[in-house]
Amino acid sequence: MYFKHELVIPNDDLPYKLFVFEGKEGNYNVAKHWHRSIEIFLVLEGEIEFFINSTPHTLVQGEFILVNSNEIHSINAPLPNYTLVLQIPHHLLEAYRESEYVLFKTPTNNKDEAIKSLIESLYYIYSEKSYGYELELKSYFYKLLHVLITKYKLEEVDSDTLKRNKNLDKLSEIINYIKRNYKEDLTLEGVAEKFAFSPTYLSRIFQKYASINYKSYLLNVRVEFAYKELCNTEATIGEIAINNGFPDSRSFSKTFYKRYGLLPSDYRKEMKKRQKSAIH
Structure with missing residues (x-):
């Protein structure tokens, strides 16, 4: 988690x-x-x-x-x-x-x-x-x-708390950038360079403060946005994959299955069945 x-x-x-x-x-x-x-x-x-x-x-x-x-x-x-x-x-x-x-x-x-x-x-x-x-x-x-x-209000703040807040502020900026640009090719090296960090440092603060590695976090953001498109549009699985930063439908389906326990095509079928049942 x-x-x-x-x-x-x-x-x-x-x-x-x-x-x-x-x-x-x-x-x-x-x-x-x-x-x-x-x-x-x-x-x-x-x-x-x-x-x-x-x-x-x-x-x-x-x-x-x-x-x-x-x-x-x-x-x-x-x-x-x-x-x-x-x-x-x-x-x-x-x-x-x-x-x-x-x-x-x-x-x-x-x-x-x-x-x-x-x-x-x-x-x-x-x-x-x-x-x-x-x-x-x-x-x-x-x-x-x-x-x-x-x-x-606290009059004095210890150094560990200050350090944690600084790092979480940095991480907040990076996460907001990822959420705005998740459709783009966001490599660890490219994002680290944008924020003047080394890739090693960026990877470390993700793991320490978000308890997840950079690549997994990026995939989670993409699959969450893709999930909304799957539920609210008639776009094909391939189109949804490309629209949300995945290289192809196979990569999207693999990530989706890991997150939701079903392939996106099967999830959409189940969703339509539930909708029909609710109407009748």
Whole structure:
């Protein structure tokens, strides 16, 4: 299992992302991943299991957890829950950066009435969108940032954490480049040269921080995009392969089978059967 990088995109009309956790029905897992945004999970009903750098945290009703930029985390939600998630782009806190990063401590007590009330209010105001809601949102959001900065901000950051954050920042840039250019011929040597790294160094940071080698990561990105094209178009298997950076249909089919357990042609047949059954 490799660690995925998540690109956080704020809500269209907000400078941050605010939503209800998609695992609210239970029986839901989010694999290990990281992103550059700061993230708060607030459980209002039920419970979830949260892991930060493999350290477990069980959150129950009224409790929250704070995830730093570039912290590797995962979630297990076996039971129904109602959880609000707030993702704050790190640049919104640049003014309070005394070292290279603004980092927060993981609270020993996961209950904070001020944070709970502010996030609930943000979600309610945003859902209602009554006249002048934009100004009210700004007011509550800045109050929340004030609580985070004055109560939870780390004054000192150890050298190992700084090094890990620098390397994950570099890896984030590289991964975003790969996702934009996955259709091209992206050799390890070519990508390393673009970012002024040696191929050995680039290979090492992929293995260390994403738990996957460069070639396998690139194939995973390509097969994920190819999967969407397979499901949503009538393009041939050969066309899908070429459209998504594979040299030929054989290479695509091999990678697809390894990921999904079926050849792409068989997967498409099964998908069409399910669609017909759903109609009838």
